[in-house]
Amino acid sequence: MNIDGVTTGIVLDHIEAGKSMEIYELLKLDRLDCSVAIIQNADSTKYGKKDIIKIDEDIPLDFAALGYLDNKITVNRVHNHELVEKLHLELPHELVDIIACNNPRCITSVEPSIVQKFKLVNPDTKEYHCIYCDSEYHR
Ligand SMILES: [Zn+2]
Numbered sequence: 730m731n732i733d734g735v736t737t738g739i740v741l742d743h744i745e746a747g748k749s750m751e752i753y754e755l756l757k758l759d760r761l762d763c764s765v766a767i768i769q770n771a772d773s774t775k776y777g778k779k780d781i782i783k784i785d786e787d788i789p790l791d792f793a794a795l796g797y798l799d800n801k802i803t804v805n806r807v808h809n810h811e812l813v814e815k816l817h818l819e820l821p822h823e824l825v826d827i828i829a830c831n832n833p834r835c836i837t838s839v840e841p842s843i844v845q846k847f848k849l850v851n852p853d854t855k856e857y858h859c860i861y862c863d864s865e866y867h868r
Pocket residue numbers: 830831832835836837859860861862863864
């Protein structure tokens with residue numbers, strides 16, 4: 730794992746090639762003051778091509794959101810040029826305030842103040858259902 734260029738911060742490795750911008754936006758990395766480097770189409774021994782995001786600060790990350798988007802991502806925490814933690818993500822059982830229900834008749838569509846919640850019903854197909862109306866989520 731190449732952690733060059735990061736003194737203290739986080740390296741998101743093994744991002745599916747082409748998905749780094751989606752993750753950048755989902756994690757709202759554009760709002761950070763520190764430097765963020767996105768490396769696209771890096772060679773990966775495991776998956777052929779991959780994206781990498783290097784964040785020059787140890788920020789709290791939304792692991793549920795990350796795991797939902799791509800649970801093959803590895804999260805590397807770096808302190809003083811040394812890798813101190815390596816985390817593997819899991820597909821979250823519940824998604825809170827990450828995706829929104831598509832059903833126009835759902836209570837969450839009528840009442841925007843209600844928190845969006847989805848539960849995992851099938852880990853193999855990554856199928857999530859709204860806890861209020863049981864609709865399947867479609868991207
Ligand atoms: Zn719903």
